[in-house]
Amino acid sequence: MAFHDPTSELMADPYAVYARLREAGPVHRIAGTDGLxxxxxxxYDDVRQALADPRLSLDKRNAAPGGYRGLAxxxxxxxNLLNMDPPDHTRIRRLVSRAFTPRRIAQLREPIRKxxxxxxxxxGPHGRADLIVSYAAPLPIxxxxxxxxxxxxxxxxxxxxTDALVAPDPAEPSRAKEAVGGLLAFFTQLIARKRAEPADDLLSALIAVRDEKDRLSEDELMSLxxxxxxxxxxxxxHLIGNATLALLSHPDQMAALRAEPGRLGGAVExxxxxxxxxxxxxxxxxxxxxxxxxxxxxxxxxxxxxLAAAHRDPHRFTDPDRLDIDRDATGHLALGHGIHYCLGAPLARMETEIALAALLERFPGLTLDTPPGGLRWRPSMRSRGLISLPVRY
Known part of the structure; x- marks a missing residue:
């Protein structure tokens, strides 16, 4: 099979490239995220099945010698869970699930809206803003x-x-190393503080699992x-930013959600x-x-x-390049599938629904403040997200 490097094309027009590859064949030899x-x-069917196939390991120790060279x-x-298979994955996920409860998530609804x-x-008073910098980024953090x-x-x-780790700048390789050092120092201090003064929060609950029952190693706690x-x-x-752009690019869909906010749950899917x-x-x-x-x-x-190619597979989703907030999008893979399904899926859904509801209520005249071709996307195959989203209202 011929080797293909679509990296630069994927940056410019990912869905067109994925469509071409999907139509040409189910599996392709390409340059991966590490250049190898x-x-x-x-x-879709192959991707969904593979996501749940136990023969496909997340443990980097199962990579061929001299092969994968990802984020160090x-x-x-x-x-962490993204590098683990059962039984360690099963043990840790069960422990996190017990701390990451529906009650804890539900308690966040009111603070998220606030x-x-x-x-x-x-x-509000300025009439224009960058919604990534001013809204989509600070809300989740x-x-x-x-x-x-x-x-x-x-x-x-x-x-x-996170920018330095997900989309590292080749011109400044030291930034990723500095980011790792900053994160390590931050979590070391935070965990020490929570040990000394536990509270009703997720990290305190995870520390209790680590310290009282000794079922999490120190590295596992920090990594979690x-x-x-x-x-x-x-x-x-990126989910909030991309969703907002999709609605701005489809005014009829945005107007329908304004008229009936109760449709937002399905729209988020x-x-x-x-x-x-x-x-x-x-x-x-x-x-x-x-x-x-x-x-x-x-x-x-x-x-x-x-996942991007699977989501536009016409054998699974009719007219897949069309945004339809009333579509039954059940079975989408944006939050995973199988044993690695995203633990934070309910929280991500709730945040996005609340973020969009508040935005649509507040700014009825919301429009893009730049030509669509002027939007800048992060230079990453791993994530799909806007660098900025200029709007006026």
Whole structure:
């Protein structure tokens, strides 16, 4: 099979590239997120099945020697669920689920709406704003910090750290290393403080699991806190930003939601399918030679499952390039599938629904403040998100 590097095309027009690849075949040999060869799976049925296939490991120790060369993190941040298979994955996920309860999530609904209103109050008088910087980014970081129990005065610039890790600047390679150091120091201090003064927050609950029952190692505890921050913040920023842009680009759909806000729950599912924050699922490594879409992939090679391509597969979603807030988007994979389904899915859904509801209520005349071609996207295959979203109202 010929080797193909679509990286630059994916930055410019991802859905057109994925459509071309999906139509050409179910599996392609491409340059992966680390620049090394990988196998890209493009069709919905294959992607969904692979997400739940136990032969596709997340553990980097199952990568072929000299193969995958992804993001390098120290053990204190790397011992997280995105690098684990059962039984460790099962043990840790069960422990987190017990701390990450529906009650804890439900308690955040009112604070999320209050934060959204405060952010919109701040930008309201100006008539124009960058909704990423002023709204989509600060809202999730406040939510995650409230969940973990990080006081407002102790919230550093998480956005700079996460940007440096997810979309590193080749011209400044030291930024990623600095970001890792900053995150390590922050969580070390935060965990020490929560040990000394536990409170009714998720991090205190996880520390209790670690210290009282000794079922989490120190690295696992630190890595969990990092993953909750990183995934809960990064993905939700892009989900809110992409959803807002999709509605601005489809005024009829936006008007329908304004008229009937009760449709927002279903709309969030369709918006996640239409332009989700994660084009590629976390890389996987076959533990044995495996056939996907009639293509045999050798054990240990890197497999990338394209959620973006799967979501536009016409064999699964009728007229998939059309945004339809009334579509039954059940079965979309934006939040995963199988044992690695996103633990924070209910929170991400709730945040996005509240963010959009507050925005649509506050600004009935909301429009883009730049030609669509002028929008800038993050230069990353891993995440699909806007650098800025200029609007006027």
């Amino acid at each position: 060869p990988a196998w890209l799976v493009t069709r 993190l120290p053990p204190a941040l790397d011992a 934060t959204a209103d405060q952010l919109l109050d701040a930008i 406040n939510v995650i910090c409230d969940l973990l129990g990080v006081a407002p005065e102790d919230r550093p610039d998480f956005r700079a750290w 806190a990092f993953l909750i921050l990183f995934a809960g913040y990064e993905n939700t920023v 369709e918006l996640a399918r239409y332009d989700g924050p994660v084009p590629l699922a976390i890389r996987r490594f076959p533990t044995e030679d495996i056939a996907i879409g009639g293509v045999t992939i050798p054990a240990g090679e890197t497999v990338l499952l394209s």
